[in-house]
Amino acid sequence: MDLSDRIERFRRLVREWARGFYHGLVSHPAYEKIEKEAEDIEDAFILACFPDAFGIPSPVSYYTAELLPFLEDEFEAWERRLWDRGSYLERKGQQYHF
Amino acid sequence: MEPFVFFGGKGGVGKTTVSCAYGVKSARAGLDTLVVSTDPAHSVSDVFEQSFGDDPQSVQGIDRLDAMEIDPDTEVQRHLDGIRQSLSDQVSAAMVNEINQQLEMAHQTPGAYESALFDRFVDVMRESDPYDRVVFDTSPTGSTLRLLGLPEFLQGWIDRLMHKREKSIDLFEKAAIGNNEPRRVMDGDPVLNRLRERKEFFEFASGALQSDAAFFFVLNPDQLSVNETRRAIGEMADNDLAVRGLVANKLTPEPDDDEDGRGARYLRDRVATERERLAEVRESLEPPLVAEIESRTAEVKGSLLDEVADELAVETAAEAPTFVG
Numbered sequence: 001m002d003l004s005d006r007i008e009r010f011r012r013l014v015r016e017w018a019r020g021f022y023h024g025l026v027s028h029p030a031y032e033k034i035e036k037e038a039e040d041i042e043d044a045f046i047l048a049c050f051p052d053a054f055g056i057p058s059p060v061s062y063y064t065a066e067l068l069p070f071l072e073d074e075f076e077a078w079e080r081r082l083w084d085r086g087s088y089l090e091r092k093g094q095q096y097h098f
Numbered sequence: 099m100e101p102f103v104f105f106g107g108k109g110g111v112g113k114t115t116v117s118c119a120y121g122v123k124s125a126r127a128g129l130d131t132l133v134v135s136t137d138p139a140h141s142v143s144d145v146f147e148q149s150f151g152d153d154p155q156s157v158q159g160i161d162r163l164d165a166m167e168i169d170p171d172t173e174v175q176r177h178l179d180g181i182r183q184s185l186s187d188q189v190s191a192a193m194v195n196e197i198n199q200q201l202e203m204a205h206q207t208p209g210a211y212e213s214a215l216f217d218r219f220v221d222v223m224r225e226s227d228p229y230d231r232v233v234f235d236t237s238p239t240g241s242t243l244r245l246l247g248l249p250e251f252l253q254g255w256i257d258r259l260m261h262k263r264e265k266s267i268d269l270f271e272k273a274a275i276g277n278n279e280p281r282r283v284m285d286g287d288p289v290l291n292r293l294r295e296r297k298e299f300f301e302f303a304s305g306a307l308q309s310d311a312a313f314f315f316v317l318n319p320d321q322l323s324v325n326e327t328r329r330a331i332g333e334m335a336d337n338d339l340a341v342r343g344l345v346a347n348k349l350t351p352e353p354d355d356d357e358d359g360r361g362a363r364y365l366r367d368r369v370a371t372e373r374e375r376l377a378e379v380r381e382s383l384e385p386p387l388v389a390e391i392e393s394r395t396a397e398v399k400g401s402l403l404d405e406v407a408d409e410l411a412v413e414t415a416a417e418a419p420t421f422v423g
Binding site: 049 | 188189204208262272273275293
């Protein structure tokens, strides 16, 4: 293995680490943030569909019930997130992993 | 006149009688007519002395006339069963229980009856093809008004739901880095599809109600009934629906002039009061009074129905539906 190969290998390693570093520091938290936002909107959607679950009578739940068969994942995730939610601040800052 | 004719009014004023009489009148005029009743008391069956179910059935002895009775209980159950069916096709067994709870709750809300009736109404209007005229005998005023106000209200709601759903899917798609599969995909999303179908359904409903339906209120010549009619006309206007005319029913017959017994005096007094009420109706309510029907001493059935039909000065000629969805 000559010098140029070793330099090439080293550069590849640095590039990989740099990408990983950037990913961990910038892009992943950013995407996580977007995903969180999507989840929050989805929660709002489910709540708007089924306010009866909180004892708020809704004139549309007769119709939104038609969506239930297609909302399996959403429904489960929604319940999970409801259990898991601490404060609003904690939820919004979760991607920083303090 | 419009192909769909609705008769509404306070409980007990004679909506069913008037609807059936108008159905008979339309049928005698040569129109293929369907009378639809939503009254859980099955009064249409009593008028024609024949039992009707959920599917149109021809009325014996009257050509071109069919009738059907919608039972809200059955409709709610049918809706529930439909969802249960697709639930068991789509959802894992573990979640079925969880979701079933939601489902039952949704079908016990106070609005479920109205929604079920409304759905069926709209279905009947959509599939009114074999008939020239469909006459709706509606349930008492309050719930009918809520029913007719539904499409507008629900359209707004569905729009908001669709907007939320689109936004969250959009974000999920953006959050899928590199070759990751996004958690939700906009293309062919079954929830959005379902919401869109519903939206179209409500659009058809409000279009048909606005442009292909005529509304009449039946009232009795007493203060309560007149007051309720006035309120109802106001609420209809709030929903952008015009009331075509009013039918005064159960008018007291006037005694002959030479009679002066206790009964005759009673009748004369009543007739005087009722005239005042009717004068009030003519002056203060906008829709014209299209018929004044006297009380009968027996239940209105058979040949009496024809008599009442003759007293109904409502035109029968039907236009084809303009709003076809």
